Amino acid sequence: MKIPFVDLKTQYKSIRLPLERVIRSAINEFYFIRGRSVRQFEDSFARMIGVKHCIATSNGTSSLFIALKSLGIKKGDEVITPAFSWISSSETISLCNAKPVFADVDPVTYTLTAECIRKQITPKTKAVVVVHLYGQAAPMKAIQALCRKHKLYLVEDCAQAHLSTVNNKVAGSFGDVSAFSFYPTKNLGAFGDAGCVMTNDRHRAEWIRRFANHGALQKDDHVIEGVNSRMDTIQAAVLNVKLRYLQRWNSKRIRNASLYMKHLANTGDIILPRPLPGSTHTFHLFVIRTRHRDELMAFLKKKGIQTMVHYPRALTNTEAYQHLRSNQNDFPVSNALEKEVLSLPVHPELTKDEIMFVCRNIQLFYQKVKSV
Numbered sequence: 001m002k003i004p005f006v007d008l009k010t011q012y013k014s015i016r017l018p019l020e021r022v023i024r025s026a027i028n029e030f031y032f033i034r035g036r037s038v039r040q041f042e043d044s045f046a047r048m049i050g051v052k053h054c055i056a057t058s059n060g061t062s063s064l065f066i067a068l069k070s071l072g073i074k075k076g077d078e079v080i081t082p083a084f085s086w087i088s089s090s091e092t093i094s095l096c097n098a099k100p101v102f103a104d105v106d107p108v109t110y111t112l113t114a115e116c117i118r119k120q121i122t123p124k125t126k127a128v129v130v131v132h133l134y135g136q137a138a139p140m141k142a143i144q145a146l147c148r149k150h151k152l153y154l155v156e157d158c159a160q161a162h163l164s165t166v167n168n169k170v171a172g173s174f175g176d177v178s179a180f181s182f183y184p185t186k187n188l189g190a191f192g193d194a195g196c197v198m199t200n201d202r203h204r205a206e207w208i209r210r211f212a213n214h215g216a217l218q219k220d221d222h223v224i225e226g227v228n229s230r231m232d233t234i235q236a237a238v239l240n241v242k243l244r245y246l247q248r249w250n251s252k253r254i255r256n257a258s259l260y261m262k263h264l265a266n267t268g269d270i271i272l273p274r275p276l277p278g279s280t281h282t283f284h285l286f287v288i289r290t291r292h293r294d295e296l297m298a299f300l301k302k303k304g305i306q307t308m309v310h311y312p313r314a315l316t317n318t319e320a321y322q323h324l325r326s327n328q329n330d331f332p333v334s335n336a337l338e339k340e341v342l343s344l345p346v347h348p349e350l351t352k353d354e355i356m357f358v359c360r361n362i363q364l365f366y367q368k369v370k371s372v
């Protein structure tokens with residue numbers, strides 16, 4: 001048996017006809033950037049998340065950058081962000097000439113919590129970027145309350161959390177601004193780069209729309225300088241079709257995760273994901289922890305099972321952030337995670353038999369570990 005980490009081909013085959021129809025019709029309009037499909041996507045996605053304004057962009061990273069810019073983040077400002085994340089959540093802070101201030105993540109959710117954030121607040125702190133890592137939404141009610149108390153802007157990085165919920169609300173509907181990515185392997189993925197920015201504030205939404213299009217709402221009407229971050233028409237057409245399946249695909253991920261939870265309980269030293277009570281973890285990634293990570297990964301590879309590490313380095317330990325001279329003792333959880341996390345395949349196209357095959361091999365691995 002061969003089990004790939006993602007299987008976009010099987011997903012494509014299951015919706016090939018509607019996809020080919022919308023792509024062909026997008027081409028026939030000869031309108032390749034923005035246009036009707038993009039507006040349609042913005043409206044549908046805004047409704048689905050429960051936020052008033054959605055601005056389609058060219059990718060998730062530029063969405064985060066634009067979100068921070070729209071809040072006026074600038075030189076001299078500090079923005080608190082998780083030490084354990086994909087680099088987009090911190091590099092975009094530096095792109096605004098502000099300083100990323102890393103906070104350790106929580107050992108249960110692997111996200112920021114109000115407690116993690118509180119320790120890093122200084123008079124220069126202007127905003128917090130929360131990352132809903134792996135599909136687990138951070139405990140947002142407490143984070144919102146903390147941000148309100150300290151008058152900090154709240155930005156949500158929802159690149160791994162399409163339709164995740166917490167405190168009875170959808171991720172992306174808590175922050176002043178939120179950013180999504182539709183990178184091909186995300187729970188909702190385009191056929192190339194794509195993303196969006198969301199906000200409930202009408203004036204901020206208009207500023208964002210302008211900034212993402214060279215500072216102009218209409219051609220040549222450059223009120224400010226901006227960037228080029230627009231969604232391609234073809235990507236929006238693809239996303240409009242895939243949006244109809246997002247809920248179903250998420251349910252399959254959740255089903256796969258619950259099979260793992262059941263059959264890997266009490267296996268070796270594995271720490272399983274622990275979704276927050278009352279939240280919907282959408283399992284963009286199914287991440288276990290083990291002190292035998294590298295050996296387990298190699299063992300599964302030999303059995304034809306592809307796994308990945310998200311992420312092999314806490315951001316504070318990457319070369320890119322050595323100039324910040326972060327204190328190692330401030331990040332015990334992130335420093336442990338980089339050595340122990342392993343992502344098992346959890347994509348919606350997996351069958352129950354395939355999940356069981358992975359579980360059996362993991363059990364076999366731990367029998368061998370025990371016997372040496």
Ligand SMILES: *Cc1c(COP(=O)(O)O)cnc(C)c1O
Pocket residue numbers: 059060061062085086088089131157159160181182183193194195
């Ligand atoms: C994928 C991802 C991004 C970046 O999205 P792109 O569309 O690839 O720019 C940002 N943050 C997180 C947590 C991600 O997983």
